[in-house]
Amino acid sequence: MQSYIQICDIEKYYGNPSNVTKAVDRVSFSVEKGEFVGVMGPSGSGKTTLLNMLATIDRVTSGHIFYENTDITELSENALSDFRKNNLGFVFQDYNLLDTLTIEENIILALTLQDEVKVIKPEESGNLGASSAPAGRRRSGAATGSAGSSLGKRQKIARSCDEILRLLGIEDIREKFPYQVSGGQKQRCACARALVNRPKLLLADEPTGALDSRAAQTLLETFTHLNRTMEATILMVTHDAFSASYCGRILFLKDGKIFHELIRGEKTRKRFLQEILDVLSLTGGELSDVE
Numbered sequence: 001m002q003s004y005i006q007i008c009d010i011e012k013y014y015g016n017p018s019n020v021t022k023a024v025d026r027v028s029f030s031v032e033k034g035e036f037v038g039v040m041g042p043s044g045s046g047k048t049t050l051l052n053m054l055a056t057i058d059r060v061t062s063g064h065i066f067y068e069n070t071d072i073t074e075l076s077e078n079a080l081s082d083f084r085k086n087n088l089g090f091v092f093q094d095y096n097l098l099d100t101l102t103i104e105e106n107i108i109l110a111l112t113l114q115d116e117v118k119v120i121k122p123e124e125s126g127n128l129g130a131s132s133a134p135a136g137r138r139r140s141g142a143a144t145g146s147a148g149s150s151l152g153k154r155q156k157i158a159r160s161c162d163e164i165l166r167l168l169g170i171e172d173i174r175e176k177f178p179y180q181v182s183g184g185q186k187q188r189c190a191c192a193r194a195l196v197n198r199p200k201l202l203l204a205d206e207p208t209g210a211l212d213s214r215a216a217q218t219l220l221e222t223f224t225h226l227n228r229t230m231e232a233t234i235l236m237v238t239h240d241a242f243s244a245s246y247c248g249r250i251l252f253l254k255d256g257k258i259f260h261e262l263i264r265g266e267k268t269r270k271r272f273l274q275e276i277l278d279v280l281s282l283t284g285g286e287l288s289d290v291e
């Protein structure tokens with residue numbers, strides 16, 4: 001059976017013939033629908049480059065990337081932009097929020113660009129974030145259920161935006177501009193913007209890098225929930241073993257190549273975390289992206 005994503009021998013070179021950097025060096029792997037895959041590796045090992053090629057933000061130097069049966073390395077710019085819009089959510093390492101828009105407007109913009117707005121149903125958002133808002137204030141309750149389909153686009157956008165702000169615990173900063181909030185809050189906004197359209201594939205570059213451990217845990221639980229209940233496939237770059245332990249499988253990159261893979265299987269998260277730490281200690285343990 002064909003995998004959901006097949007990465008076939010991709011390479012990315014930067015520079016000119018006299019001074020070439022091989023950022024990604026003949027990487028191949030596949031991802032099945034509904035997997036939650038982590039990518040770990042030291043700074044400069046090619047994690048962002050790899051993710052950007054999967055996100056179609058960057059073109060491969062050679063090789064092919066198939067999403068289901070489509071080779072995205074062969075698509076035109078127009079086809080790529082449709083593909084991105086219909087399938088992908090992306091969390092950038094440096095957030096990429098629009099500075100002239102408030103936190104709420106950044107999210108609304110992402111929703112506005114969609115042809116059809118999907119309202120997050122209560123059973124999909126589950127209990128996540130419930131601690132950040134009293135039950136009585138949760139607008140997702142009866143309001144979104146069966147009535148969701150009869151709502152106009154503007155109402156759907158408002159509902160979806162409210163729900164995702166609540167889910168990520170950033171309702172209280174909705175009116176603020178990115179420069180008025182902390183790095184962790186910007187990061188949660190970037191995640192909210194990527195998640196609000198319920199992408200089939202979520203690509204996240206160090207999404208917990210600026211978060212304290214509690215906020216990181218909430219975000220990872222949100223990812224896990226999205227992965228389990230909405231069957232979203234997730235690829236997450238991280239240098240943090242705790243974050244990686246939420247994944248079902250981890251690919252370890254070094255010098256642009258995959259050198260190891262870990263599969264969680266039926267192991268507890270704690271056990272998996274120990275295995276990850278063991279691999280890191282074998283490779284010198286220094287995966288921090290903080291220069």
Ligand SMILES: Nc1ncnc2c1ncn2[C@@H]1O[C@H](COP(=O)(O)OP(=O)(O)O)[C@@H](O)[C@H]1O
Pocket residue numbers: 014015021022023041042043044045046047048049050289
């Ligand atoms: N736009 C670029 N131009 C030239 N070199 C680049 C560019 N982007 C990344 N690189 C180089 O490619 C390698 C991999 O970078 P990157 O994918 O950002 O690594 P990571 O995300 O693992 O830290 C590094 O050596 C980096 O300096």
Ligand SMILES: [Mg+2]
Pocket residue numbers: 047048049093205289
């Ligand atoms: Mg990076």
